[in-house]
Amino acid sequence: MANATSFEWATIDDQGVPNRTQMFVAYNGAVLTIDALIGAWSSFGGLIDPCIDGQITGGQILIPLNPNGAWKTAPVSPGNNNNQIMTLNFNNDFNQYATPIYLPAYKESTLDAGRPNTDADPLLALITQIIAGTTNVFPNNNNLRDLNALRNAFLGTRKLKKNKAATIVNG
Numbered sequence: 001m002a003n004a005t006s007f008e009w010a011t012i013d014d015q016g017v018p019n020r021t022q023m024f025v026a027y028n029g030a031v032l033t034i035d036a037l038i039g040a041w042s043s044f045g046g047l048i049d050p051c052i053d054g055q056i057t058g059g060q061i062l063i064p065l066n067p068n069g070a071w072k073t074a075p076v077s078p079g080n081n082n083n084q085i086m087t088l089n090f091n092n093d094f095n096q097y098a099t100p101i102y103l104p105a106y107k108e109s110t111l112d113a114g115r116p117n118t119d120a121d122p123l124l125a126l127i128t129q130i131i132a133g134t135t136n137v138f139p140n141n142n143n144l145r146d147l148n149a150l151r152n153a154f155l156g157t158r159k160l161k162k163n164k165a166a167t168i169v170n171g
Helices: 034-051 123-132
Strands: 003-012 018-027 055-062 084-092 099-104 147-159 164-169
Touching: 003 034, 018 034, 034 055, 084 123, 099 147, 123 147
Parallel strands: none
Antiparallel strands: 003 018, 003 055, 084 099, 084 147, 147 164
16 A cells, blocks of 8 residues: 655755755555665656756655554553653763653653653663664664663653743653
8 A cells, every 4th residue: 555655855045045845655665665765766856956956955755654553552541641741861972962762641650759760661671772772773863873871861841832841850
């Protein structure tokens, strides 16, 4: 079955103003490889480039995926809302900047005395896998530096509309 997959090309003009071009394509993971998608993205980019004065500076491919059948099929009710966020901050192997991983609508059972319990499963299992990685997949920061230790974890409330965080409990 084909899914609407988004191709996006980032552009910049001679004044330094960025923009983007987006196109949706039908992608069927059963018959197309990721390499084929990347090739198609590059091919369309080669056709877009001569049509614009701006420069293509990069881009991305967004592939919609279906949830794993082993995951829950409905949210826990009553439960925490998506604006109730647990932040896991990780150190990396390059600089002092933390890399956050957000867990919206965190489970109350992952807390101990109102704070994230990073010493017990399921948080411990998640943190361990993030640091260790899986076969050929290693979580990184946006500069592709390995995440090598949990720095801290805390709870916060994120205003979804404007995406501003207001910390309510420090971890």
